[in-house]
Amino acid sequence: MIVRVYNMGGITEPLELSLEKGVNVYKAPNSYGKTSLSKSMLSLLTSSLKPEDLLNAFADSGYVEIEMNGKTYYRRIKRIKDRFTEDSKLIINDDRALLLSYFSPENKLLNQILAGEENVEWFISATSKIAEIRARKDELDSKLEQLKKEMENLDKKYEEAIDLQTKIRQLDSEISKLETEKENSKVLNKATITITTTRNNKLYDLQERIESRKRDLKDVQLRLDKIEQEIKQKESMVSSEIRESYEAQLSQINQELQSKASLRNNLDIEIKLLEKVLDQIKESEKQQLSTCYVCGSHVEPSTWRVRVDVISSELNEKKNNYTSIKNEIAELDQKKAEIEKRLKDLDQMENDIRKLKMVREELQDKIANISGQISDLERQKREMEERFNRSSAEVVMPIESKDPILERIEELKKKKENYEYELMSIGIPNSILEKLDEKKKEIEGLQEEVESLQKEYIRRLTAARDEFVRASNYLLRQLDFNIEAKIDEKYRLVVMRKGAELDLKKLSSSERTTLALILIVTAMKSYFKTPFFLVDESFMTFDQKRFGILTNYLSGITEYIIITKSDERAEITKETTVPQVSS
Numbered sequence: 220m221i222v223r224v225y226n227m228g229g230i231t232e233p234l235e236l237s238l239e240k241g242v243n244v245y246k247a248p249n250s251y252g253k254t255s256l257s258k259s260m261l262s263l264l265t266s267s268l269k270p271e272d273l274l275n276a277f278a279d280s281g282y283v284e285i286e287m288n289g290k291t292y293y294r295r296i297k298r299i300k301d302r303f304t305e306d307s308k309l310i311i312n313d314d315r316a317l318l319l320s321y322f323s324p325e326n327k328l329l330n331q332i333l334a335g336e337e338n339v340e341w342f343i344s345a346t347s348k349i350a351e352i353r354a355r356k357d358e359l360d361s362k363l364e365q366l367k368k369e370m371e372n373l374d375k376k377y378e379e380a381i382d383l384q385t386k387i388r389q390l391d392s393e394i395s396k397l398e399t400e401k402e403n404s405k406v407l408n409k410a411t412i413t414i415t416t417t418r419n420n421k422l423y424d425l426q427e428r429i430e431s432r433k434r435d436l437k438d439v440q441l442r443l444d445k446i447e448q449e450i451k452q453k454e455s456m457v458s459s460e461i462r463e464s465y466e467a468q469l470s471q472i473n474q475e476l477q478s479k480a481s482l483r484n485n486l487d488i489e490i491k492l493l494e495k496v497l498d499q500i501k502e503s504e505k506q507q508l509s510t511c512y513v514c515g516s517h518v519e520p521s522t523w524r525v526r527v528d529v530i531s532s533e534l535n536e537k538k539n540n541y542t543s544i545k546n547e548i549a550e551l552d553q554k555k556a557e558i559e560k561r562l563k564d565l566d567q568m569e570n571d572i573r574k575l576k577m578v579r580e581e582l583q584d585k586i587a588n589i590s591g592q593i594s595d596l597e598r599q600k601r602e603m604e605e606r607f608n609r610s611s612a613e614v615v616m617p618i619e620s621k622d623p624i625l626e627r628i629e630e631l632k633k634k635k636e637n638y639e640y641e642l643m644s645i646g647i648p649n650s651i652l653e654k655l656d657e658k659k660k661e662i663e664g665l666q667e668e669v670e671s672l673q674k675e676y677i678r679r680l681t682a683a684r685d686e687f688v689r690a691s692n693y694l695l696r697q698l699d700f701n702i703e704a705k706i707d708e709k710y711r712l713v714v715m716r717k718g719a720e721l722d723l724k725k726l727s728s729s730e731r732t733t734l735a736l737i738l739i740v741t742a743m744k745s746y747f748k749t750p751f752f753l754v755d756e757s758f759m760t761f762d763q764k765r766f767g768i769l770t771n772y773l774s775g776i777t778e779y780i781i782i783t784k785s786d787e788r789a790e791i792t793k794e795t796t797v798p799q800v801s802s
């Protein structure tokens with residue numbers, strides 16, 4: 220396995236290590252980056268180690284890479300301002316790795332046992348994931364319950380369907396019996412019944428038609444009334460006086476407009492002329508002329524000034540006049556447009572009235588038509604009634620007394636229909652049986668699954684406990700610690716010496732460390748497969764011999780064991796230890 224790390228934790232130079240299967244001891248001075256290496260490797264087992272916990276605080280990008288069995292796994296982290304992004308391919312993603320792949324002072328279980336706290340239920344339940352199995356089992360249990368209820372319902376339905384089928388069969392036989400009976404009596408009454416029925420039908424039919432036509436008549440009459448009203452309303456708005464008054468106003472306005480327009484034109488011409496004259500007089504004044512530029516007569520130069528004043532005031536007056544006439548014309552134009560619009564509205568309204576009158580005529584025709592039809596039908600009815608009355612003497616059977624057998628048959632048929640409908644909505648027995656079968660199979664499958672979950676649940680609960688007793692007895696003896704340990708029914712870690720229970724706090728620190736390590740190895744063997752196991756040796760207080768026994772033991776639990784160890788040498792050394800043979 221090759222490990223490459225750069226800018227993760229305190230490792231700021233590219234680091235590449237080649238690790239052998241078995242136990243690797245990575246030695247380096249303090250603060251060299253041993254913990255950083257372990258955490259980087261651990262981060263390939265769980266995404267609960269976040270980029271911000273991994274990347275060197277002063278770097279913008281970094282990576283950890285492991286090449287193993289021909290595959291490359293990695294986390295490549297980038298920081299842009301305060302945001303972290305990463306590209307990753309993890310070996311596994313299981314947060315149990317925090318507890319079960321890294322044995323260090325940060326390990327929660329180790330801390331607990333060093334502190335003398337003996338309850339390890341949380342550890343067993345977290346590492347065995349029994350809570351998940353429990354939840355899954357509960358889910359299946361409730362589904363099973365549901366299915367059983369559905370099955371009960373189906374059973375009930377099945378019984379109901381069978382019951383309905385029997386009832387329908389009984390009705391069928393009763394009906395066919397009645398039908399033969401009816402066939403026999405029918406021959407007798409056939410003629411009279413037919414005659415009365417036809418007559419009655421015909422009369423009834425006529426009456427129906429009369430009524431329906433009367434309804435039509437009413438409808439049409441209603442529409443006619445409405446239209447009549449509309450016409451009246453519109454006509455009140457378009458009397459000829461109104462139109463004439465508009466027209467008179469319009470012609471008066473036109474006249475006024477004409478005279479004002481000619482007035483305005485004249486004024487325009489006069490103003491232009493005056494302006495010209497004024498210019499010339501001003502020019503003459505400027506040049507101090509003494510002859511008139513029109514007639515050549517002598518003019519006192521001082522009179523130019525007088526003339527300028529006279530003509531200027533005249534020009535002003537005319538200009539004012541001009542403006543007020545222009546305004547008057549605009550006002551008249553507006554008035555004219557208004558009146559023209561009103562006249563147009565009148566035209567439109569008259570058009571509407573014409574159309575409404577056409578509809579009125581149509582409706583009137585229709586009324587006449589329907590009335591004719593009604594009196595025709597009524598005459599037919601009268602005639603038929605008269606004919607019946609005349610011939611009623613011949614009819615022996617009273618009109619309408621229904622055949623009781625027929626009535627009974629109809630009743631039974633109706634009943635049968637109801638049953639059939641019910642049966643249809645319940646489903647026929649065979650199809651219900653099929654569904655019942657399906658449900659049964661589904662229930663059996665679920666029951667099997669629930670049972671196997673239950674077994675797995677129990678297995679997980681007890682597996683770690685049994686394994687722990689086995690492992691602890693073996694290792695504690697190997698290490699020459701004079702204690703025995705087990706996990707009791709309440710998931711307490713119980714330690715005995717010479718048959719008497721011993722408080723955890725009374726144990727030596729290497730004894731406690733060993734117990735924590737055994738628990739972790741036990742959980743790993745029972746529930747969790749890790750590609751490598753990281754051990755931080757710094758806090759361990761084992762002597763050389765015991766450390767050798769421990770590493771030897773660890774070499775059997777997973778492919779790669781990486782132990783980090785402080786060493787004064789300012790260089791990285793890597794070695795694969797040959798397990799010491801215990802004597």
Ligand SMILES: Nc1ncnc2c1ncn2[C@@H]1O[C@H](COP(=O)(O)OP(=O)(O)OP(=O)(O)O)[C@@H](O)[C@H]1O
Pocket residue numbers: 227228229230247248249250251252253254255256272273274275276277757785
């Ligand atoms: N995310 C980080 N960013 C920057 N510096 C870090 C980061 N993590 C750790 N360091 C620093 O990098 C250095 C190496 O830390 P690390 O814990 O890996 O060393 P170590 O070899 O395990 O040390 P020791 O032998 O004391 O346990 C330390 O100085 C530490 O403060």
Ligand SMILES: [Zn+2]
Pocket residue numbers: 511512513514515516
């Ligand atoms: Zn003159």
